[in-house]
Amino acid sequence: MTEIRIGAVAEAPIDQLLVEKLSDPQTIEHLVRLLDKLENVTFFLDMLENFLRRGPEIADSINDVVVMMRQSLSKPEYVARLEQALAAVRRMQEFLDSPQVQELFKSDVLDVRAVQLVGKVSRSMIQASTEASQTGAKRIGLLGLMRALTEPELQPALNFVLHFARNLSKELGDA
Known part of the structure; x- marks a missing residue:
């Protein structure tokens, strides 16, 4: 066995020191973790070597x-x-x-539902404008308006307008 001597003091043989160090549970745990990550370590070292070469x-x-x-x-x-x-x-x-934009961000104007509703209203207005320009201006009397109010396809819009008017009155009253 090889002995390490420093000055006049004799140290324990190196193999014995190595065996003691390798038997330490903490050393074993570190070695196992290192071996588990050995592939990553070699990859990192290869990358570092290539980087330094370049x-x-x-x-x-x-x-x-x-x-x-x-x-x-x-x-x-x-x-x-x-x-x-x-x-x-x-x-x-x-x-x-600006205070105006900050207030806009705080308001419900940018709420997803509000933006979707504005989109629906915009598409409806464009379509209505197109249809009105194609059919020409028709004169609708009171009876024609009353008849139109009973059409099933107008009911959702009429219902919306009435609810909108009620809620707008509340908002304006609170203002």
């Missing part, structure tokens, strides 16, 4: 980008575009920070 190439690429940026920024049109973009971003931020 270091000069990466540095050259970064240098080329810096040179290109310096050349671009020396042209007045690029500087003007950059300034315009920054001014636009500032204006958008001012707009978003």
Whole structure:
């Protein structure tokens, strides 16, 4: 067996130290965890080795980008575009920070149901406008209006209008 000597003091044989260290439960646990992750460790080391091998190439690429940026920024049109973009971003931020927009975000206007309803109303208005322009202006009297009110396809819209009127009156009364 090999013995380790430091100065005049004799140490325990190295194999005995190794056996003691390897028999320690904490060392065993660490070794098992390391062996479980050995594939990841070798993959990481391979990536690191490839990265270090390509270091000069990466540095050259970064240098080329810096040179290109310096050349671009020396042209007045690029500087003007950059300034315009920054001014636009500032204006958008001012707009978003305005009390009106903040109040809009707090309101129910942007509620999904409200947006869907506005979409339905918009599509209905466009379709009604198209149909009215194709058929021409018809004169509808009181009896014609009363007859139209009984049509089944108008009932959901009439029901909506009545509920809307009631709720709007409540909102306006509370205002």
